[in-house]
Amino acid sequence: MKSIAVAILVVLVVIVLVMALISFQVRQTESALVTTFGKATRQITEPGLYFRWPPPIQQIYKFDSRLRVFEADLTETTTKGAVPIIVNTYVVWKIADPNKFLNSVGSTSAAEVKLHSQMNETQSNVIGQYSFSEFVNSDPKKIRIQEIQDKMLSSLQNSVREAYGMEVKALGIKQLKISADVSKDVFNRMRGERNTITEKTIAEGKAEAVAIRTQADAQKTELLAAAQARAKAIMGQGDAEAAKYYEMLQADPELAMFLRDVEVLPEILKDRSTYIINTDKDPFSLLREMPNLQPKK
Amino acid sequence: MANENIKNTGQQKSPPPAETDAGARSISEALKISFLILKLIMIALVIFFLASGFKTIKTDERAIILRFGKIHGRGEARILKPRTWPYWVFPYPVDQFIKIPVEKTIDLNVDSFWYFQTEEEKLSSEKKKVPPDVPLNPLIDGYSLTRSEPYAENLRASGDSDYNILHSRWKLICQISDPESFFKNVFTQDIKSGEKYIDVIKRDLTSLLTDVVDSSVVTAMVNYTIDEAFEKGGTVSEHVKNLVQKQFDQMESGIRVVSVQRIDVTWPLQVDDAFQASISASQAKQTEINDARNYAQNTLNETAGPVAAELAAALHNKDANDAYLESLWSALAGKCREIISQAGAYRMKVVSDASANANYLTQILPEYQKRPQLVVQAIYKNAIAKILTKADEKILIEPAKSDKGSVIYIKVNRDPKLVNKPKEKTQE
Numbered sequence: 001m002k003s004i005a006v007a008i009l010v011v012l013v014v015i016v017l018v019m020a021l022i023s024f025q026v027r028q029t030e031s032a033l034v035t036t037f038g039k040a041t042r043q044i045t046e047p048g049l050y051f052r053w054p055p056p057i058q059q060i061y062k063f064d065s066r067l068r069v070f071e072a073d074l075t076e077t078t079t080k081g082a083v084p085i086i087v088n089t090y091v092v093w094k095i096a097d098p099n100k101f102l103n104s105v106g107s108t109s110a111a112e113v114k115l116h117s118q119m120n121e122t123q124s125n126v127i128g129q130y131s132f133s134e135f136v137n138s139d140p141k142k143i144r145i146q147e148i149q150d151k152m153l154s155s156l157q158n159s160v161r162e163a164y165g166m167e168v169k170a171l172g173i174k175q176l177k178i179s180a181d182v183s184k185d186v187f188n189r190m191r192g193e194r195n196t197i198t199e200k201t202i203a204e205g206k207a208e209a210v211a212i213r214t215q216a217d218a219q220k221t222e223l224l225a226a227a228q229a230r231a232k233a234i235m236g237q238g239d240a241e242a243a244k245y246y247e248m249l250q251a252d253p254e255l256a257m258f259l260r261d262v263e264v265l266p267e268i269l270k271d272r273s274t275y276i277i278n279t280d281k282d283p284f285s286l287l288r289e290m291p292n293l294q295p296k297k
Numbered sequence: 298m299a300n301e302n303i304k305n306t307g308q309q310k311s312p313p314p315a316e317t318d319a320g321a322r323s324i325s326e327a328l329k330i331s332f333l334i335l336k337l338i339m340i341a342l343v344i345f346f347l348a349s350g351f352k353t354i355k356t357d358e359r360a361i362i363l364r365f366g367k368i369h370g371r372g373e374a375r376i377l378k379p380r381t382w383p384y385w386v387f388p389y390p391v392d393q394f395i396k397i398p399v400e401k402t403i404d405l406n407v408d409s410f411w412y413f414q415t416e417e418e419k420l421s422s423e424k425k426k427v428p429p430d431v432p433l434n435p436l437i438d439g440y441s442l443t444r445s446e447p448y449a450e451n452l453r454a455s456g457d458s459d460y461n462i463l464h465s466r467w468k469l470i471c472q473i474s475d476p477e478s479f480f481k482n483v484f485t486q487d488i489k490s491g492e493k494y495i496d497v498i499k500r501d502l503t504s505l506l507t508d509v510v511d512s513s514v515v516t517a518m519v520n521y522t523i524d525e526a527f528e529k530g531g532t533v534s535e536h537v538k539n540l541v542q543k544q545f546d547q548m549e550s551g552i553r554v555v556s557v558q559r560i561d562v563t564w565p566l567q568v569d570d571a572f573q574a575s576i577s578a579s580q581a582k583q584t585e586i587n588d589a590r591n592y593a594q595n596t597l598n599e600t601a602g603p604v605a606a607e608l609a610a611a612l613h614n615k616d617a618n619d620a621y622l623e624s625l626w627s628a629l630a631g632k633c634r635e636i637i638s639q640a641g642a643y644r645m646k647v648v649s650d651a652s653a654n655a656n657y658l659t660q661i662l663p664e665y666q667k668r669p670q671l672v673v674q675a676i677y678k679n680a681i682a683k684i685l686t687k688a689d690e691k692i693l694i695e696p697a698k699s700d701k702g703s704v705i706y707i708k709v710n711r712d713p714k715l716v717n718k719p720k721e722k723t724q725e
Contacts, residue, residue: 025365025366025390026366027363027366027367028363028366028367028368028480028481029480029481030366046367047363047365047366047367047368048365048366048367049365049366064484066481066482066483066484066485067482067483067484067505067548067550068484069504069505069508071504071508074435074436086435090508090511090512092505092508092548094482133459135442135519136442136443136444136459136460136519137444137459137460137519138444138445138446138447138459138522139447140444140520143444143519143520145515145516145519146516149512149516169547169548169549170509170544170547170548172508172509172511172512172513172515172516172544173512173515173516174409174508174511174512174515175409175439175511175515176441176442176515176519177433177435177440177442178435178442179435180432180433180434180435181432183432183433183435183462184430184432186460186461186462187429187432187462187565187567187568190461190462190523190564190565190568190571191429191568191571193445193446193461194568194571194572194574194575195571195574197446197575197578198571198574198575198578199578201575201578201579201581201582202578202581202582204582205578205581205582205583205584205585205586206585208582208585208586208589209585209586209588209589210589211589212586212589212590212592212593213589213592213593215593216592216593216594216596216597217596219596219597219600219605219606219609220596220597220600222609222612223597223600223601223605223608223609223612223633224600224632224633224636226608226612226633227601227629227632227633227634227636227637228636230626230636230637230640231636231637231639231640232640233640234637234640234641234643234644235640235643235644235647237644238640238643238644238645238646238647238648239647241644241647241648241651242647242648242650242651242652243651244651245648245651245652245654245655246651246655248655248656248658248659249654249655249658251658251659251662252658252662252665255658255661255662255665256654256658258673258676259654259657259658259661259676260654262676262677262679262680263654265680265684266680266683266684266687269684269687269688270687271689272689273684273687273688273689273690274688274689274690274691274692275684275685275688275690275691275692276692276694276707277685277691277692277693277694278693278694278695278696279693279694279695279696280696282678283678283682284693287693288695
């Protein structure tokens, strides 16, 4: 019984050792290249367990197939129309063809050297096809910066895939700058624009304020006129209603007018009045002498 | 029997010494114990081996199993979620259990578009002062280009470049939304002992995330004027966020942008004076407009009260119905109300006066018809008394006794009330 168990254990150990010699795993994040006596015989881009001949018959080269970032240096180049600009581009890439990559590049650091060279060339070629006003323009419809980046990506993808077995997944301009001297000119122009805006703002403020005040005054005049018209109508109604009573005055128009005079005269003379009167007028005649009154018989 | 024979045979040839038997037994016992211990160790190892396959997932994590290097499972089952009992996987090299933090956010500050600052300047709360003639150094000063105002193009005599310069600082917040894509496509270093995967991710992704944000900011900012960049911060941030997400999707990175925030923005320090003057002008403009609005409000309130503007508009509106207009007239206040009220008072007065006069005449008429002279005289004298009582000055003149009469000069003041005022006060 014991010997069976030992035998099984030995067999298991042997199986494990043999498996270790004749199999290998390719992880989900990797790709692999199998060479037989130094010649590439199999390229593996799918993950899983694979079998091989033990060394030295077959060698396994594994590559990390995940995305890597590479940034180029800040480079001065010229646009169409010879306007100098300074750009900094980055790419996101991965190993797509292990065989080609191993043969033409070999390592990640060597790949970055190749990429740098290709990026400079692509950058120069593509940017040279566009004028600076297509990078930035007061009319947004004329801006083609996304198109420029897409074109650079497409161009770089084609060149590195064929030559180096690398796939560029993304490319972007991460810095778009101008030279130091040009920046001084831009400042002068910005200052000029800002001064114009300042003057325009002040003028707009004044104009708007005047418009608001004028409108308010006009509305005031209109409202007062409307109110006075309405008041006149009300007063007219009052006069019309009062006229109904004039019929009653027909009983003695002369007396009615006398009473009216007596009513309005004190009202007219109530303020700032000086009277110069002879004392022979009643009742001031009392000041001169006592009246001679006789009882009526 | 056989044992006995051997024993006997042995005893006959060379009987083994008693010490040898004891030694053999000891060795035998020791071997037995050793085998037993070895067996126990092996059982313990097997148990440990099997137990090491139990794995748990925290609430902020998701996991995938690599079986012989390949993601195990199909469809949604490929991504393992937290649960109340542990998962069991075959230990390495068969399975690998990869836990990926999905809830934790990755925060990244991007200063690529900010002007150069020394460490001392970064710590200072004061704004850096830069003379107007100092250019930007493209190697150390960060900035982005914005398009010019359309009207500015007309101001230029020549076809100069039409853009402005802007400094800005950004913050990206993102998280892993698709663990499988992230694991398959995004490069991170292997986790070393004592390290957390989220820390490794943050460290290794800094370069990629910064580059993507930089590129998106450059691409987005050229679409905005410098004033739009200040005024429409939310729109610009959203634009940048969309571009960042687009790039992440293009890479199949499994990263989701939670937000892109513009945490700081300024014009170049070299043109600070001009921009400050512009801001002051905007404030002055607003003040002037506010003053005018206050004036308009006060004027209309004094004229017609709160309904002034509405009434003014209604007076111009031919479609405004009478009921609506009447409701506005009745809600009137201010000077217009006064005018209308005075008219109403006049109306009441004139009617009541006419009524009173008519009634007075009717009442006095019978007496007047009987004694006209006496009635008229009484009314007349009452009126004269009333007038003279209210007079400010009354000057009585004695008629001349001679036939020629006498001439009297009287200096009559235009305002008789002033006569009574003290002399000093008048001088004042």
